[in-house]
Structures are given as structure tokens and as C-alpha cells.
Amino acid sequence: MPHALVVDDEADAAEMVAELIAGEGLTVATAGSLREARRQLALQEPDIVLLDLMLPDGSGMQLFEDGSGLSNTEVVLMTGHASLETSIQALRLGAADYLVKPINIKQLTGVLSRLIKPSVLVAEASNLFDELEAEGHFGLLWGRSGKMRSVYEQILRVSATAVTVLITGESGCGKEVVAGTVHDLSRRRSEPFLAVNCGAISPHLIESELFGHEKGSFTGADRQHVGIFERASGGTLFLDEITEMPLDLQVKLLRVLETNSFMRVGSTQAVMADLRIIAATNRPLAEAVQSGKLREDLLYRLNVFPIHLPPLRERLEDVPLIAQHFLDEVCRREGQTKRYDPQALARLSTYHWPGNVRELRNIVHRAYVMAPDEIITDECLPQADEPTTVASGAPLLHIQLGTPLAEAERQIILRTLDHLGRHKEHTAATLGISLKTLYNRLKEYATVPDRIKDEGQEQG
Template identity: 75%
Template sequence: MAISPDDRLLRRGPIGLPPVASRTVPEADGHFGLLWGRSAPMRRVYEQITRVSDTAVTVFVTGESGTGKELVARTVHDLSRRRGQPFLAVNCGAISPHLMESEIFGHEKGSFTGAERQHQGFFERASGGTLFLDEVTEMPLDLQVKLLRVLETGSFMRVGATQQQQADVRLIAASNRDPLQAVATGGLREDLLYRLNVFPIHMPPLRERAEDIALLATHFLAEIARREGLTKRFAPVALERLADYRWPGNVRELRNIVQRAYVMAQDEIVFDECLPVGQAWREAPRAGRGVATALTFRIGTPLAEVERQLILATLEHYGRHKERTAAALGLSLKTLYNRLKEYSSTPARDEFGLDISGFDQLP
């Protein structure tokens, strides 16, 4: 019986673990493997990962820089039969072209000046597991020919060697460039694209799954809190401002912004003033951020009750930040304190069920 190249490249053998139970929806807290999100674009990614993880086909992950392509590759590995074996990620754009062949395939002692001992390449070090070649379009064209041969024959040779070795790896490649455009501009061999692009997975940019921004930001903030030992949370207005931004740097940029905001926050609440103030942030749309437009009152409601509900709703909107609430309502801070002290001794009658206990306590 003929053996396909993919079967040669991904020999399951005795190391194979039982397949992971299939699922295509995120956990209750919003994560799927190493990925986070509940939006429709991410659910499509989860379905693709579920379908391909337990197969032998090569995967090609595309998407803008910072969208999480390596996390896709790691999740595919973690759900595969090879999850108990190594996962090795290699950024082809970070390796010198002169050293790339030796790093990927290894070399024999004395094969070139400075080769003082035998060196195992990425294919050998990832044996039994998964090899992730990130930014594969940055690989020199002459080396792309050798990678194509590995995909076609399931074997490779160290630099300076005379005998071939079998490649026992799951290969996943990725690029932040459009593959067809890379072929058109000479950055990627067309025949290699056909061999890599057996099962394509595209990671959507963050701006196309804006409903996941608050979930991701809260997750990153919790990660930092566990590391630093001090829990913090976003004020609603800060999450709204994060959702307004276009995120050209995608999830990677969001993680960096959350780290900065955590440091800038003076107490346990992260307000929007902890976020950047650059031109892109100033020009971000801010529609829909008013609270008063969401309040409705019956005709004949006493003005004192209208004022009470407006103040409490605004205070909740700004994460109980009294200075920002007073500024938004055009009140002095002293007047706001007096109103809150009065409300704290009055039975709650508003329709929002807001907890006003402790509002009379000064920060």
C-alpha cells in the first residue's frame, strides 16, 4: 500500500495518545485551548482546529501580526495525539539566512568552519511532536526547496551528512503575509505553498471580533494580578474605550496596553485615564458612552428621585469613581458627597437595584 507524504511526516506509532474529545465551543470562562473569545469568527477557528488536530495533514495559519497564530499551532498540538511530545516554535525571520539550514536540519561535525560538533536541527529536536515554522515566507528560496523535499518525501539530511533521516513531526507553518501575494512577489515558492496550504486557518484581526475585547482585556488583567499579587478590575468606561479602539497591533497590542494600565492604576480600579492618550486613541469613536440616555422615567416622577437615579447610575458607570462622576454631572465634589450620604440613609427605590452601601464613605 502506498504511503502518503503526510503519513511519512506524521507517523503516530507507539507515542500516539488517544484523541481529545471533540468540542467546538469555548469553555464557560471564554477560552478554547490557549485561545480566548466567544465571537463568531473565533468559533469558526475553534471548529477548524477541532477538525484538523487529530489528522496528519499540514496546517497553514495566516493572519496579521499579533493575532495569535502561534497559539493556534499550540492548541492544535495540545488537542492532537502528539500532545505528550515536544512542541517547537521557530521564527524563520529571526534566524540568519546563513545559519537557517543548519538550525532547521542540523549539521555534522566539520561540515563547515566552526562546526566543532554534531548539531541536531529543529526537525530532530521536535521528533515525535510538532514543529511550528512561523513567518515561513522569510525563509530563503533555496531552503524552501529543501523544505518542500521534506514535505514530499518525509526525510531530510543534516548539512554535511551522507545519509537521510526520517522526519517524524507534525508540521504547522504560519505567515502574516497573504500567501498568494507572497508568491506573486517572489517571497514564497508556489509549489511549497500548495504543500503547506493543505488545511488553511485564518486568524481574524481583533477589530473584526470587537465583542472579544473586554473578555481578552479582563483575562490579561487577571493574569497580571496573579503574577503581581494585587487584584484589579476595569471600570466600565475603560472597557468601552478599549472596545472603541481599532487595535492595529491586535491581541499583542491589547496585552501590552493592559499591562501598562495595570501599572498606571493607583488603586484596584483601572479607569480610562490609565489608557494611552495618543492621536489614534483621541480619534477613536466614543459614541454610546453616555449613561443618561439609557435612563427612562415615568411622567410625574419627582425631580429628587430623577436626580437620585441619575447620580447613582452615573456613579456606577464610572466604576464608583467619585471625582469623575462629579465632573460628568457638573457637580462639586462636596455636593456629590452630600447627595450620596443622603442616599445611603434612604431605602433604595430605583429600578436598577444598585448597591449604594458605603457611598457615604470618603475615599
Template identity: 75%
Template sequence: MPHALVVDDEADAAEMMAALISTEGFSVATAGSLRDARRQLALQEPDIVLLDLMLPDGSGMQLFEDAKALANTEIVLITGHASLETSIEALRLGAADYLVKPLNMKQLHGILSRVTKPSKLRAEADTLQSGLEAEGHFGLLWGRSAGMRRVYEQILRVSGTAVTVFITGESGSGKEVVARTVHDLSRRRSRPFLAVNCGAISPHLIESEIFGHEKGSFTGADRQHLGFFERSHGGTLFLDEITEMPLELQVKLLRVLETGSFMRVGSTQAIETDVRVIAATNRPPEQAVASGKLREDLLYRLNVFPIHMPPLKDRPEDIELLAEHFLQEICKREGEHKKWTPVAMEQLIRHRWPGNVRDLRNAVQRAFLMAEGHQITDEWLQFDGSPSSPADSATLSIRIGTPLAEVERAVILATLRRFDNHKEKTAAALGVSLKTLYNRLKDYTQDGSEEAES
């Protein structure tokens, strides 16, 4: 049976909390001072300590000095008010979370359900470090450069806590993968991880998508809808491109972060939430604030623990590792074996990769599809003046003023002919997904195009 220690000088509050914790399957001891707490720690090592900051013989934070006694114990601070300073101090000292008086029962239940021995987290960290040295990856993240090692250190530092993380970096650099790694290493790993691109949702729908809505709250709301906060309860909500969120909605998000509650659109009833928020942006945050894209108070609330993802051009030593990794993934999926020629790899390393890791992955996919044999040459690596491909020798004349839809249709069908109806090569040459190509061809078939049908 897991054991909990409640350290609070208010005897009634401590007993009430102990009774609640015992219903969750814990044995519970209480202490009203630092001295009593140290005595209880000596008697039995707890799995979790719920620690009040204000005690008669000192601050609860002094208990963190007993590093040996708490080496394998999860600590949750109890405070009279939630603040940015509390979050930062809790992180600095090594607390996993904090509770605000009066206690939020849903949050307490969530914390107790996620109790994890620090030794288990350290063992997982050691496994990831071994993978980094042996294979060059840290979970889902790949790279051995100094910039990436710094990112890994930050992930290890923050993942075991409940504080908000703010990830910055260029588009395609891997911000969502960082967020996912933080979640996978956290105590919330068994709960949902939901990713939301704030720039990809209509401004008219984003509030409903994030907070949900009640039936009849607006035209078309024919049923109740649960938003991302409710669907990610107990887990992690990743808000990508946060600067694209409308300012009026940023105010509501700030309130959720401060109070732990929200209301669905069309409702007057507050709903308590237990969600860790990770946000990201490809804009420099200070510039986003200056340009009116991001509220300054929201930035302060989100930016408790910042992580910056370096662009691929700043870590060229990782390009070969990434290119090999992406190629092996494709080979395994397609059941084929292909490898890079030295010239092709040299060209990959020299390229600046404005689209970062996503850009590199797409280039590897395209080169794999277009390469005829088992070797991938630089023939299909077309960037910055590199040699043109055989497909470029064919031309297509377009009359000036032709509607764009007709231009797109003509280019797609001509490229399809050029590759003898090989759809994978056609999609790769056009730089679109196979699904997009199939959708276009389906549209052309419905429009009566004989060539598309053939």
C-alpha cells in the same frame, strides 16, 4: 492489550507488518479484502486499522462507509506514494495518518506509539466546547465571536489528523497559539512542540538551526548540532513567518515534506523524521508567491488545511473578554486586585488595535502597572488622541544631531527619574520589557553613568 487490524491484499506484506506491530505490544489480525476486513471488525473492535487503498474487491476507502464499526477506531491509510491528494482525501474521510510503501519503520513506530481512541479526542473536544460557552475560551484561545468559533471548528477538524496546517493572519493575532492548540489536541501532544520564527534567525544560520550541522562543516562548527527537525521528532514543528525563509532553504523544506527525510549541513547521510509541520505567515500567501517571497510549490504543499486568524478589529465583541482575561492573569501573578472602570473598558473596545491581541495584552500590562489604586481608569490608555498621562507633562530637550544611543539613554534615565526609580512603571511608560530596561541600565552602569548606578 491494544488490537490492530492490517488490511492488505499482499499476504507477505501483511504478515510482515503484523509481525512488526506485534513487537510494539499489539495483538494483530490481517485481512486481504474488504469482505475479510468487515468480518474481522465484527469479531473484535481494533484500536487501529492500517488500510491499503488497493484491494481486490474495491477501494480501501469504502471501509470508511462502515461508520458504526469504525466509530472508535483510528485509521491509517497505506498508499504506494505520498501526495497532496492523498493527504486531502485522508483528511476528508477521517484518517489519522497515512503510511507510504515501502514502510518507514520510524514513522510506523511513531504512529503506533500515538494510538488514541477517537472517543477520547471527542471527549476532550466536548470539554473545550463547555469551556467556551461557560468562560469564553477554547483552550488557550479566547473569544466567542463568529470568526473565532470558525477557527475552533477548524482546529477540531484537523488536530486529530497528521496533515500540514497553514495559518494566516496579521502579526499579533495569535497564530502561534492556534498552532499550539492544534498540537495539544493531536495525538502528538506528549512529544515536543517547537516554534521557530524564520524571520528572527540570520539567513546564514537558519539552515543549520532547522536541519542541524556536523562538526567541522563550517567555520565555528566545533561540535555536532541537532536542528529543530531532530529536536521535535515525534512532535510538531511550527514555522512562523515562513515567507522570511530564504528561497534556497524553501526547496530543502519542500523535500523534507515530500520524502520525510533530510540531511544535516555537512553530512551526506539522510535522516528520517517524523514531524508534523505547521506553518504561518502574516502576508497574503498569493501575494508572497507573486513577490517571490514564497515558492508556489511549497505553498501547495503547506496549504493542505488553511486556517485564517481574524484581526482583533474584526471581532470587537471579544475585546472585553480578552481585556478581563489578561487583567485577571496579571492580578493573580502580582497578588493584587484591580478592575476596569466603564469608561476605560469603552475606550478599549473602541480602539482599532493595529497590533491585535498582542497589542491589547501590552496595553493591559501597562495600564495595570501605572494605575495607583484598585480601579484602572482611561488615564493610561494612550492611543488615537486619548487623554495624555501625567508623565507626558514633563519634557526633555534633545539637541538635533544627538546620536540615537545618547537619546535613548537620556530618555530612559529621565523617565526613571520621573517615576522615582520605579522600574516597572518606567518600563511600562517606555513600552519595553522590564528585562530590556534592566539590560540598558546595566550597560549605562558599565559605561560609568553615576545616575544609572544610583
């Protein structure tokens, strides 16, 4: 039977938590000081410790620092309020989660249901790195380059905790795959993983989609709607393109992160939010704040643990491995085996890949279709005059040094769109962004005067 230790100098609070834990089928001991906690740890190694850091004879942090037998014990901090500092402290100490006092039974039950010994997580990590050496992948992420190994280490570091993660990187790098990997390695793995593209939902509907609404709360609300936050309860919610979320809703998301609760549209009843938030953006963070696309206070609350994904051009040594993975996938699906000609594989390994891994996948699938037999030759790959690559005859766009990144991005998108005859799908493929992202940018630019011709930029 799993064993728990509650360390809290408030005797009544400790006994109440102990009773709740016992009701979930665990044996429980309590301690009101560091000295008593050390004695209990020596008597029986607990599976989980619920730890208040403010104790009469010192800080609970000392239990981490003096090697008091917590190496194979899940630690959950108990705090008077949820804050950014609490999240950072939990991460730094290696705590798996934290609970806000007074302890909510639903949140406590959720923590206990996710109980996994650290030794199990360590064994899983070892197996993943064995697979990386043998097969070249870390879960669903492919590549053995140094930059990707650094990403894998960060994923392992944060997945064992409950802190918020912010993933940055260019479009097509695989930010959702990283978010899914964090979830799969976390203690929430048996609960839902839901992904939401904040730029793909109408600004008028996004609050209802996220938080739900009550019947009659607005015209057309003929029944209660359970939002994504409730459907992801116990699991992980991935908010992609967070900078596309309306600013007024960013304020409400900030409150959810601070209070661990939200309200459906049209309701005055708070709902506990027992879920982990992972957000992502392809915009530079400083530029997003400066341009008013992301609230600075929300950035600080989301950016507890940042993970930056390198573009594919910075890890070209991974291209052959990833290209073979995509080819194996399509071969299995189509039932016919094909392979690369060395010259074709060499060209894939030297291309700039503006669309990153997403563009590589698309080109591999296209090459499979184009190959008349089992060999994918150089001729099966897109040529210089095709819209999936940067056309050699395209006019050059000179952007002055010091131009804000958002303005440079705007000029590149609009000029590429014009060069490709206003064909949006080709433009998105050429730039390596999703069609959804392109439409979002064009909608944004429609409210800004077109300054390109007036700026007198030289073309060559």
C-alpha cells in the same frame, strides 16, 4: 491489550507489518480484501486499522463510507508515496495519519505510541466547548465570537489528523497560540512542540539550525549539531513567518514534506522526519508568491489545511473578555487585584486595534501599572498623542487604488517610522507588529530604491 487490523492485499507486506505491530505489544489480525476486513471488524473492534486503499474487491474508502465499524477506531492509511493528494485524502477520510511503504519501523512505532481512540478526542472536544460557554476560552484561545468559534471548529477538525496546517492572519492575532492548540489536541501532544521564527535566524545559519550539521561540515563546525527537525521528532514544528525563509531553503523544506526525510549539513545520510509541520505568515499568500517571498509549489504543499485568524477589529465583542483575561493574569502575577472602570472598558471595546491581541495585552499591562489604586480608569489608557495609538495629528498617507499590497505596506511602515522620529519600538507598537518583523521589513526595503517622494503622493 490494544488490537490492530492490517488491511493489505500484499500478503507478505501485511505479515511483515503485523509482526512489527505484535512486537510493540498489540494483538494483530490481517485482511487482504474488503470482504475479509469487514469480517475482522465484525469479530473484534480494533483500536487501530492500517489500511491500504487499493484492494482487489474495491477501494478501502468503502470502509469509511458503508459504516463498517470505524467510528471509534484510529485509521492510518498505507500508501506507496507521500504526496499532497495523500494528505488531502487522509484529511477527507478522517484518517489520523498515513505511512509510506515500505513501512519504516521508526515511523510505525511513532504512530502506535500516539494511539488515542476517537471517542477520547470527542470527549475532550466536548469539554473544551463546555469551558468556552462557561469561561470564554477554548484552551489558550479567548473569545466567543462567531468568527472564533469557526476557528475552534477548524482546529478540532485538523488536530485529530497528521496533515500540514498553514495559519494566516495579521501580526499579533495569536498564530502561535493556534499552532500550540492544534498540537495540544493532537495525538502528538506528549512529544515536543518547537516554534521557530524564520525571520529571526541569520540566512547563513538557518539551514544548520533546522537540519543540523556534521562536525567539520563548514568553518567553525567543531562538533555535530542536532537541528530543530530532529529535536522535534515525534512532535510538532511551528515555522512562523515562513515567507522570511530563504528561497533555496524553501526548496529543501519542500523535499522534506515530500519525502519525510532530510539530511544534516555535510552528511549524505538521510534522517527520517517523524514530525508535523505547521507554518504561519502575516503576508497575503498571493502577494507573497507574486513578490517572490514564497515558492508557489511550497505554498501548495503547506496549504493542505488553511486556518485564517480574524483581526481583533473584526471581533470587538471579544475585547472585554480578552481584556479581563489579561488583567487577571497580571493581577495574579503582581499580587494586587484591580478592575476596569466601565468607561475604560468601553473605550477598549471601540478601538481599531491595529496591533490586535498583542497590542491589547500590552495596553492592559500598561494600564495596570498606571492605575494609582484598584480602579483602571480611562485616564490610565494611552491617549491620542501617545505612540501606542495612531496619533490624531499624524499626517495622512494617501495610497492610490491598485497599489500592490507589498508597496502599500512599505509606504505605511516607512512613513510611520519617520513620523515617530525613527523610533523603531514605538513604530512596531503603533503598527501592531513585532520589533523583529519591523527589522526584517527595513532590511528588505534597504535593497529597494525609495520611491515614496518620487510618486507624488498627497499628504493632508
